[in-house]
Structures are given as C-alpha cells and as structure tokens.
Amino acid sequence: MSDHTEQIKTAENGFEPKILVFACNWCTYAGADLAGLSRLEYPPNVRVLRVPCSCRVNPQFVIRAFQRGIDGVLVAGCHPGDCHYTTGNYYTRRRFLLTKRLLDFVGIDSERFHVRWISGAEGPKFQEVVTDITAAIKAIGPNQKLCDYFPTETLLPNEGGDNQ
C-alpha cells in the first residue's frame, strides 16, 4: 500500500480511490474475467482479491482494509441459491447485513462498503457495479477514518506465525 499522505495529495488534483473487491472464485471472479474478455472497460481503481466463497470474507478483512488505506470495499459473490458450496452466500448475506450497519454505526460512510451478487455470466454487471462504486467514492473523497495506522516491515505476516 502506498503512502497515505501521498494519496491525500493526489486527491487535491484528481483523487484516484483504491477499491478492494473480494471476488468469489466461482461467480464474481469469472464475471470479472468475462468483463475483461468482452473488452468491457472498467476503472483501474479496483484490486480484485479472489476468495473461495464470499462467505470466506470475515468482517475483519473489511475493517482491516480500511485501516490500511483502502477507500472502498466490495464483497461480491454468487446469487443466493447459486453458491458453489450450496449455502455459503446465505451466511454472507446475514453477516454483511449486520456488518454494513455496524460500519455505519461507527461512522464509516455507507458508500464505502458494498455487497453485490455477480454471477459468472454477468460481465457487464461487474463493469457497471465497479464503475458506479468508483464514481461514488471519487465523489466523497479519500477515506481518512480508521486508517491512521501504517504497516511496518516487522508487522507483515511472518512465516511460521502462531496462526498456523
């Protein structure tokens, strides 16, 4: 992650947000791939992070992303009923209905966090969602909440940590 202060500087002359997309391997990742294959142009502000299922996304991941200087987070997975693991995204739905409200409660702008269902056939929807979110976040400016903490070398995940 580049330096946060540098990011704020860029904001003054055209702010480019950093948006993290948690994409489910089976639907949204394929949808994003389809968007690329179909030559659909979408903003380069998104960083796609592939997860086995949208249910893999722990609310901590989202809070952590904001901490490390991400301006917006999108969690995307299969439509309910289409989960590769049958029921994963039903849990995602419950979990993030709550998380979204909690983030709002602590004062994070609700525009900064989204959950969407995007199937492997919905390349255009991926393009549309990402474009909309990027535009909305550009409008509200860089995220300065939660993120007064910067990683140092010593804090990077080290091998053989006790989380193994």
Place this chain on the structure above:
Amino acid sequence: MNQEAIQTKMRQRAKELLNSGAVTMVLGWEAGTFWYQSTPILIRQAEDADKLVWNDFCQNNLSKYLLDFRFTNEKIALFLKGCDSRAFNRLLQDKQIEREKTYIIGIPCEGMKDHRLAQSKNEGDDLPLAKICQSCRYPNPVIYDELLTEEVTPRQKIVDFSDVEAIEQMSADERYEFWQKEHTKCIRCYACRNVCPACNCRKCIFDQATSGWNSKDVNASENQFYAMTRAIHIAGRCIECGQCEYVCPANIPIMLMNKKLIKDIDLLFGDYDAGLSIEGQPPLGHFEKDDPEEFM
C-alpha cells in the same frame, strides 16, 4: 426475602452440597477489597462456605469461570442470577461446558447497584441500580436445579434502545468522532473479552501477535479494529449481561455497540434473545432463504 436471608441460605446450601459430596466445588462471591466490590470465590471446604456473600455488588458472572474447569471431572455448584444463567445457556449451546457436571442454584435478582458511582460514596449511602440492571428483562434464572427464593418481576418487558437511537441520529462524522473518542481511552487490557461469556474461542485472534492481523500498538485505529472485531464476533450471542462494561477500566460504553447489533438482528432476522434456551442456532449460525435482500 432480604439479602441477609438469601446469604444465609447460600452458605447453608453450599455447606450441605459440599458435606454430602454432591459437588466438589462451589462457585460464589466473597467480600472484596472494597465495600462496593464482591469478588468471585471458589470453595472446596465446607467450612469456607461462610465466606460467601450476597449483596448489592455480586455483579460478576460466574458462568464464565466454568471454562477453567472444562477439562476436569469436578462437579461444580454455582450461584446464578438471571443474566448469568443466560450466559450458562450460551456456553452450553457452544458445547463449552457440560450440564451434568454442574449444579445450578438460581438466585432471582433484584438488581445490582452502580459500583462506579459507589466509589465516590460512603457505605450505606443510597445508590441507583447499575445501568445494565435498570433495563433487565430476565432477573430470574432461565436454567437452574433449585431456586433460593421466589421469582421477582422483571423491571422491563422490552429492550430499551434509546441510547442506540441517540447515536444513530448523529451524522456519520459525529458518530466517528464519538467512537474514536471512546476508543482512544481503551488500553487494550482485553478484560471485556476475558469476561464475556460469548467470547470462548480456544485461541483469540488478539492473542496472535505475530499473525500480522493486529499489533500491540495502543492507538485509535488499532483500538477501533479491536472493538469492532469483538462486537461483530459476538453478534447474535451477546446475552446483555453488561460484564464488558462492568470490567472496563476505561469506562467505554461497550454495550452500546452490542445493543446496536442486537437491535439490527431483531429487525433483520426476527426477535432473538441469546441464552434463553439451548435449542436452535444463534442468528449468524444459520440462515433463512427469505432473509432480507438488499445486495442485489
């Protein structure tokens, strides 16, 4: 029945149970260092039963202490108030403790007094009920083997969310400022986690200092990360005992965040009170196909 009578009965039952060999240990409260504090005590000898007390400050939830004995074969008798009994159910539902290894003596609770306010008062002064007890809906134990006294009437029938709503009325920036101010006070002692009957992971993420997930830095950002993670991890399992606030040395309104989640769960997935029964699953442990859909 007044407090003294309950206390006498407590001691008497503890003695009987220990003497008969029905249990090997009794968990209760003893007089603390200060008059506004009663601390948990663990009794193995019948003669120690006279140390047990019942007063306005027996706030500690004894259920959580059972976790220390989950790998032993001891039969433990413990005194549970209404909120503590919900905690007991909570641990039972998580399969952390065994019902057969415990003997529950329920105490219908008239409410504990505000121990923070008491610190600036003298013994015997009039004190209001603790904030959490003012809105208590379950003063009577929901699970027990015997009750010490007759049941009492709940002070509230519905949850009072007015404090949560007051925060919701603020603008996003005001809310952020409010929480940041509160969380800056946090010294990350993790007392709220240690005391919480919903926090029973074998290894807590916040104990994994080398995982890269969290640092030991005590700053606003890290503290907020901790506070939010804690809140979301116990969402749907909070039994509203208020122990987190009770033990917080920085006086952070932790229950406010818990109550916000309870409010949303009630609205989104239907009314749910954790720990009332061990049937079913907590709200985030299962789903319905027709849950609210706002992520289209």
